[in-house]
Amino acid sequence: MFPFILPSSIDPASSLTVWNASSSHLTLFIMLVCTIIFLPLILIYTAWVYRVLWGRTSTAELKTNPDLY
Numbered sequence: 175m176f177p178f179i180l181p182s183s184i185d186p187a188s189s190l191t192v193w194n195a196s197s198s199h200l201t202l203f204i205m206l207v208c209t210i211i212f213l214p215l216i217l218i219y220t221a222w223v224y225r226v227l228w229g230r231t232s233t234a235e236l237k238t239n240p241d242l243y
Contacts, residue, residue, distance in 0.1 A: 175181065180190035197205075236242055 177192045178189050179192060179195055182189040231242055
């Protein structure tokens with residue numbers, strides 16, 4: 175079935191092919207640059223939030239500091 179991803183039974187010229195479904199080189203490059211920039215930021219933020227919120231809260235701590243809830 176290659177190169178057809180989604181063949182059309184009515185009109186074979188309207189079928190979705192591998193080349194119609196893929197993005198251009200410029201679009202893929204822009205997505206790569208955005209991933210290189212934003213993925214480390216998201217991972218750093220996630221690690222920071224995980225570290226800040228780590229730990230178990232007990233009822234004694236909630237009685238002494240009501241802002242924990």
